[in-house]
Amino acid sequence: MSSRKVDIDWVTLIIYLLLILIGWIAIYTADYDPEHPEIFYQGRHYGKQAIWIIAALSLAFFIQILDTRFFTAFAYLIYGFGLFMLAITLVIGAEISGSKSWIRLGFFNLQTAEIAKFATCLAVAKYLSSLEVTLTNIREQLIAGVIIVIPMLLILLQGDAGSAIVFTSLILVLYREGLSGGFLILGVVMVILFILSLLIPFYYIMGTFTIIMLTILFYKGKRALTSQGLTFIIPVVAVTFLSLYATPNVFLAVVSVCSIIAMFLAFMTKRLAFMLLTLTFVCAIYVKGVDYIYNNILETHQQNRIGVLLGTIEDPRAIGYNLNQSKIAIGSGGLWGKGFLEGTQNKGNFVPELSTDFIFCTIGEEFGFMGSLALIGLFLALMLRIVYLAERQQSKFSRIYAYGVTSIIFFHFAVNIGMTIGLVPIIGIPLPFISYGGSSLFGFTVLLFILVKLDSERFLYLR
DSSP: OOOOOOOOOHHHHHHHHHHHHHHHHHHHHHSOOTTOOOTTOTTSHHHHHHHHHHHHHHHHHHHHTSOTHHHHHTHHHHHHHHHHHHHHHHHHOEEETTEEEEEEETTEEEETHHHHHHHHHHHHHHHHTSTTOOTTSHHHHHHHHHHHHHHHHHHHHTTOHHHHHHGGGGHHHHHHTTOOHHHHHHHHHHHHHHHHHHHSOHHHHHHHHHHHHHHHHHHHTTOTTSHHHHHHHHHHHHHHHHHHHSOHHHHHHHHHHHHHHHHHHTTTOHHHHHHHHHHHHHHHHHHHHHHHHHHHTSOHHHHHHHHHHHTSOOOTTTTTHHHHHHHHHHHHTTTTOSOTTOOHHHHTTOSSSTTTTTHHHHHHHHHHHHHHHHHHHHHHHHHHHHHHHHHTOSSHHHHHHHHHHHHHHHHHHHHHHHHHTTSSOOOOOOOTTTSSOHHHHHHHHHHHHHHHHHHHTTTTOOO
16 A cells, blocks of 8 residues: 555546536526526525535535445446346336436436446446456457446336437447457447438448448459459449439349449459458348338437438427527527526527526527537546546556546537537437536536546555
């Protein structure tokens, strides 16, 4: 044990305090009632948020008096408790805003997904920090994946797709700890195919994908400059032309002919041919699967939100109302904003869920571009600070946990702001430390201050 002094990272603490203060002010102006302007008035969101802030600060203090070995020793137990809370919510939970993800506790509604976030980060850190674990091993990749996927599935069963998707951000943690970059590329390709499958007919996607695969196959076979190369190039040009004008049947017929020609020319690369054909087959299943899920599994409002974002549905008065009003509110703020308590879009109740999912609209309208930029700068400062803390840790457990914290905060930050300005679908997740709600504030406070505690004793224990 070192004799170094135990210390708290004050930079992280100050940024945290600034964010919850900004959140409280934003909630006050979003839910302002001229008849009850008292900031502690319990009949409005801003009064209740004051209680949540005091409770969150108490939680942060309590975490700091725990021994850091508590988190390593009980990481799996905390994870099990998180799963238990998710499971019991399916039985006794209350349905709010279309999802059964809350447990009513009298004056307080607990969203159990918030517990699962820091619990999963602890479990992932515990598993990956084991001496024998390496993510170059498929078995251990699967185990790490299962730890992440189980809470996702339970949250999906609750009907809260937004909170479930948050857990996918933990792949960044796995990547930092040695997971192949190919998985990230695969993820990007899947997102691109997901979007394309909703915008472009199936046969066009598969025709294009087939051309790409066959081109790779052909050039890997080193036949680009031979006479066979001309035989291949001509069908490719024909397919490209026909993809614009031909009927689906003619298009698929030409693609099939091209496939046969290219496979014949590449007879010396059978292994590569098999691999690329397999990829093409998997692509076809995935694209069809996206189409099936979109049309048969997603709720109508979820389909509509995606359609509005992709531009396949245009109805600013109904389906696209939330997004349209959000953009109007943010845009109307201009450079410096309309001023504190002066937001006409917000005060007119044009923007829904203003204190929670769309809290960024309040900041954009009343404090303008500069206020929004300042808030974004604070979040970036927090995330960069967490990465700095992660890299200075003496233990693998603490480093992995720190990357889990920044991954989840980054996902919430990017998606929440992105959905208010129309960059991502509206999936209903809060802006960390800013949006109204006790569960969200408690969850992010615990998530962050476990890291603060681990960092404060980074020289004392090699966990």
